[in-house]
Amino acid sequence: xxxxxxxWFSPNLEKEMxxxxxxxxxxxxxxxxxxxxxxxxxxxxxxxxxLEDKINNGDLQIFCVDSVDLESFYNSFSHPGxxxxxxxxxxxxxxxxxxxxxxxxNNNPNIISAGCSLGAYHAVNVAMRHPHLFCKVVGMSGRxxxxxxxxxxxxxxSGFHNDFVYFNMPNQYLKNLDDSNLIEQLNxxxxxxxIGKEDSFLESNYTLSNxxxxxxxxxxLFEWEEEAHKARYWREMVKIYL
Numbered sequence: 001x002x003x004x005x006x007x008w009f010s011p012n013l014e015k016e017m018x019x020x021x022x023x024x025x026x027x028x029x030x031x032x033x034x035x036x037x038x039x040x041x042x043x044x045x046x047x048x049x050x051l052e053d054k055i056n057n058g059d060l061q062i063f064c065v066d067s068v069d070l071e072s073f074y075n076s077f078s079h080p081g082x083x084x085x086x087x088x089x090x091x092x093x094x095x096x097x098x099x100x101x102x103x104x105x106n107n108n109p110n111i112i113s114a115g116c117s118l119g120a121y122h123a124v125n126v127a128m129r130h131p132h133l134f135c136k137v138v139g140m141s142g143r144x145x146x147x148x149x150x151x152x153x154x155x156x157x158s159g160f161h162n163d164f165v166y167f168n169m170p171n172q173y174l175k176n177l178d179d180s181n182l183i184e185q186l187n188x189x190x191x192x193x194x195i196g197k198e199d200s201f202l203e204s205n206y207t208l209s210n211x212x213x214x215x216x217x218x219x220x221l222f223e224w225e226e227e228a229h230k231a232r233y234w235r236e237m238v239k240i241y242l
Contacts, residue, residue, distance in 0.1 A: 001048075001055050006101065012093040013068060019098065021105065022048055022062040023055035027135070028102045029062045029242060030094065032115030032122040036074055039066040045231035047116075050239050060242060061106050065098055069118060073146060073156040080160035088164060091126060099133070114138040114242060116234045121146065121170075124193075124208075128170050131185035138192045138241045141229045143201040144208045145171035151200045171204065174211045183215055191219035192241045196228025 004021040019039050033041045042048050042064055054060045072086035102111070113134050115123035120142025127137035146156040147169060157165055167173050177183065191212070195205040202223075209221045222241075224233060 001052055008097075010093050010097055012089050012096060017093065017097075018066050020062075020064040022051075022064070023058070023060060025058040025106060025108065026054070026060045027108055027110035027112055028106055029060055029112045029114055030098065030102070030123070030126075031062050031064045032113075032119035033064070033067050034115070034117035034119050036069045037067055037117075037119065039064045045235070047231060047235050047238055050235040051242060054242070060112075061102075061108070063098065063102050065094065067119070067122070073118070076158075080157040080165075081162070083157060084160075084162070084164045084168060087168060091129075094126060095130065095133075110135045112136040112138065112242065114140075114238075115142070116140040116237075117142070117229065125168055125170055127189065127191075128174060128186065129167070131182065131189050134189055136190035136192070138194070138237075140194050140234055140237045140241070141196065141199055141201065142193065143204050145169045145204060147172075148204065150203070153200055171207050171211065174208070174215070177215060183217060186212075186215075186217045191217070192222070193219065194222040194224060194228075194237050194241060196224045196226055196233070198227040199229050201229075 001022055002024045007016060007018045010017045031042060051060060068086060068090050072083050072090060075083055111134050113123040113127040120139035121144060124137055124139040124142060124144060127134045149155045193205050195202055205221060212219045
């Protein structure tokens, strides 16, 4: 399996960022790491190994990106206004730096957004905000409104709210979506939401599913046994849904 390491200074984030690329052809997958995770986690947890056949067959090329969660949503020492600002900078890094690299490496027009845990939030949010860029999104064990507390998962914006927060929480902005062009673009995307039936984020997934149903946006929600919020489950999920 072909493996490439890339590192450069990001002008959007004003820091060096790293990523790993697996494979050399097929649909391009932007794979976001879990909560406070890193670009090498999916390789270390053998999630990439689960995709080895699809990668070697030229069906998928995986771009494992890094996160800045500790500088954005999990930066409890900064004002929540800065947290969401840092997240917006991160999205610009993905769209203006990672995607152009992916397109330079591989001219396949199909781009998939995917992630697990908080990575599922990143994957779903960027795909819902920019559906014209993606053919498919897979959010595994995701939470789609980071301002909602559930169990020991707290409100990551500490009660703060502004337009930037609103337009980056899928369960908020999709509820009021009435742009027919955007809805049409979302309907062209394959939307898949696997979640464990004991996962703290199950309700968040059903909220998103209900919103999509109300808008007439096709999607699939799959309930797994137990919590299913661990790498051993994600290793199985990627084989089925990616």
